[in-house]
Amino acid sequence: MKSTLKIKATIKQSIWFIPFIASLLSGCITGLDASYLSGQTATKKTEFMLSFDDGPMPDTTDRVLDILATLKATDGNPVKAGFFLLADAPDEFWQRRVYYAPYELWTDKGSIAKYPKVARRIKQAGHTIGNHTTHHSWFRWPWLDTEESVLSEITEWEAIAKPTLGPLNKRLFRPPYFILTKNVLETTRRLGYQIVMGESVGDATPGMTVDEIKEKTQSILAAWSKPYPCVLTFHDNRPATYEHLDEIVSNLQQQGFRLVHFDSERL
Numbered sequence: 217m218k219s220t221l222k223i224k225a226t227i228k229q230s231i232w233f234i235p236f237i238a239s240l241l242s243g244c245i246t247g248l249d250a251s252y253l254s255g256q257t258a259t260k261k262t263e264f265m266l267s268f269d270d271g272p273m274p275d276t277t278d279r280v281l282d283i284l285a286t287l288k289a290t291d292g293n294p295v296k297a298g299f300f301l302l303a304d305a306p307d308e309f310w311q312r313r314v315y316y317a318p319y320e321l322w323t324d325k326g327s328i329a330k331y332p333k334v335a336r337r338i339k340q341a342g343h344t345i346g347n348h349t350t351h352h353s354w355f356r357w358p359w360l361d362t363e364e365s366v367l368s369e370i371t372e373w374e375a376i377a378k379p380t381l382g383p384l385n386k387r388l389f390r391p392p393y394f395i396l397t398k399n400v401l402e403t404t405r406r407l408g409y410q411i412v413m414g415e416s417v418g419d420a421t422p423g424m425t426v427d428e429i430k431e432k433t434q435s436i437l438a439a440w441s442k443p444y445p446c447v448l449t450f451h452d453n454r455p456a457t458y459e460h461l462d463e464i465v466s467n468l469q470q471q472g473f474r475l476v477h478f479d480s481e482r483l
């Protein structure tokens with residue numbers, strides 16, 4: 217009786233083996249079988265894309281572009297990124313109080329109107345350009361979260377960007393601070409924009425060190441479970457990014473994460 221139970225238990229424990237035996241007998245071990253056998257090592261590592269917000273800025277955006285030219289995607293070519301640009305971010309403190317979130321009134325941000333050469337360089341390098349509003353609007357301000365204001369933030373951007381960049385093949389929009397209100401959703405949908413969100417790497421957080429950004433990006437990718445590549449969001453006006461982008465990205469590649477070109481159609 218005891219030995220019968222033992223045999224039953226052994227059969228039960230061995231049931232997982234049956235599909236493997238069956239595949240051997242049928243003469244085909246599929247890719248699925250192979251990964252099943254080798255466990256974690258055969259698991260495809262997460263793909264990630266790079267995106268940069270708040271440019272174009274003289275010097276800092278140029279430095280980011282120089283670094284990108286040295287980073288290779290999985291196909292061996294210099295990686296292409298997504299740049300979500302501002303058409304004309306305010307310089308004056310009182311103007312920033314109208315548009316920016318209250319906690320970043322001292323931050324310099326980009327402008328296609330003021331730095332058209334930098335904006336053109338982004339396009340000529342083959343990167344994708346998207347709309348990040350004209351003034352970096354914090355849509356939590358009640359005077360900005362209206363249909364008229366959202367519409368003008370987006371269409372004024374187009375009016376400023378077009379003479380500098382020519383027509384863009386894609387209408388991509390990233391809301392500043394990732395704030396999606398009903399007005400933002402409805403207006404972008406009506407204008408035919410694809411909204412591209414992303415994962416903040418933390419370079420805009422005061423006091424965040426490069427090592428902390430490395431750790432943060434690593435854990436974002438390790439936890440990524442969506443069926444499309446993870447879009448990391450950097451800022452080309454932050455020193456951690458324009459000075460250490462190569463180090464941050466190489467660290468991820470060394471962990472086995474796969475750098476791919478920015479491609480909104482995969483999102």
Ligand SMILES: [Zn+2]
Binds near residue numbers: 269270348352392
């Ligand atoms: Zn931004």
